[in-house]
Amino acid sequence: MSTQRATGSPAVPLWLGGTAALAMIVHLYLVFVWVPTESSMGIIQRIFYFHVPAAMTAFVACFVGGVASILYLATRNHKWDDLSVASNETVVVFEAINIAMGSIWGRRVWGIWWTWDAKLTSAFVLFFLYVAYLLIRRATPVEVRATVCAVICILGMLDVPLIYLSNRIFRTQHPAPVIGGGPGSGLAPEMLFTLLFGMCAMLLVWGSMVRLRRRVAQLERAAEDLVRRTNEMIDQGI
Amino acid sequence: MENLSWLFYAYGIGIGVLFAYVFQISRREQTLRRRMADLQATVEEHWKK
Numbered sequence: 001m002s003t004q005r006a007t008g009s010p011a012v013p014l015w016l017g018g019t020a021a022l023a024m025i026v027h028l029y030l031v032f033v034w035v036p037t038e039s040s041m042g043i044i045q046r047i048f049y050f051h052v053p054a055a056m057t058a059f060v061a062c063f064v065g066g067v068a069s070i071l072y073l074a075t076r077n078h079k080w081d082d083l084s085v086a087s088n089e090t091v092v093v094f095e096a097i098n099i100a101m102g103s104i105w106g107r108r109v110w111g112i113w114w115t116w117d118a119k120l121t122s123a124f125v126l127f128f129l130y131v132a133y134l135l136i137r138r139a140t141p142v143e144v145r146a147t148v149c150a151v152i153c154i155l156g157m158l159d160v161p162l163i164y165l166s167n168r169i170f171r172t173q174h175p176a177p178v179i180g181g182g183p184g185s186g187l188a189p190e191m192l193f194t195l196l197f198g199m200c201a202m203l204l205v206w207g208s209m210v211r212l213r214r215r216v217a218q219l220e221r222a223a224e225d226l227v228r229r230t231n232e233m234i235d236q237g238i
Numbered sequence: 239m240e241n242l243s244w245l246f247y248a249y250g251i252g253i254g255v256l257f258a259y260v261f262q263i264s265r266r267e268q269t270l271r272r273r274m275a276d277l278q279a280t281v282e283e284h285w286k287k
Binding site (some may be wrong): 011024028031042043044046047050054090093096097100101104105107108205208209212213215216219220222223226227230233234 | 241242244245247248249251252253255256259260263264266267270271273274277278280281284
């Protein structure tokens with residue numbers, strides 16, 4: 001990878017950054033103004049429109065990061081490693097949002113901040129798996145870094161279906177699924193639209209973040225390369 | 239009304255975390271660009287000597 005390519009065009013094109021920002025503003029308008037208030041929980045239920053898209057975005061990031069890690073192991077092309085670290089770092093961000101907002105909702109609706117049920121625990125495990133990923137990535141030597149990180153990514157990818165299915169398989173305190181949850185489940189059309197719009201907005205924000213983080217990864221590698229070559233020149237007395 | 243405050247806290251945390259992350263990444267990018275420019279300047283100076 002050349003330095004020119006790493007430092008050239010902007011990491012996030014204006015159309016993407018602009019669309020993501022606009023979509024997020026429209027989403028907030030939908031959440032706070034447009035969507036009707038849910039009858040049993042009241043206004044606090046609106047946390048759902050940010051909490052669920054954050055979780056879905058984290059799941060997408062897990063899969064993209066995992067697949068990119070596997071592709072890096074197969075091809076040894078650094079572009080996949082850059083994408084992998086960019087995507088996996090965003091898992092921590094979106095899982096943190098998901099857990100924090102869910103906890104606030106739980107405090108108001110259940111009266112507790114946290115409970116160790118299957119859904120919450122598996123989400124907590126996912127968050128710490130990716131925190132571990134980032135710490136291990138910094139601590140391990142370059143030669144074994146990709147292999148160790150790929151193993152963690154695969155564990156993370158295995159945890160995603162468990163989180164998604166946990167309130168279908170186990171009896172959990174977490175609310176039953178509202179989409180595809182069987183008879184009696186479902187959302188009013190305005191609520192469903194707000195939720196789906198929120199997912200699209202969040203994915204656009206995620207796309208911008210991944211592009212920006214990937215650029216940083218490229219720059220980090222270019223800087224390491226430049227330092228190495230400079231040291232070699234000095235050592236050779238050129 | 240109390241629930242509305244909690245809703246604002248929750249969204250404040252959500253949006254705040256997103257902004258904080260983007261801000262941190264942008265700063266890292268700027269720091270790296272500056273570091274690379276300094277290194278390139280050092281190499282060019284070395285060549286002139």
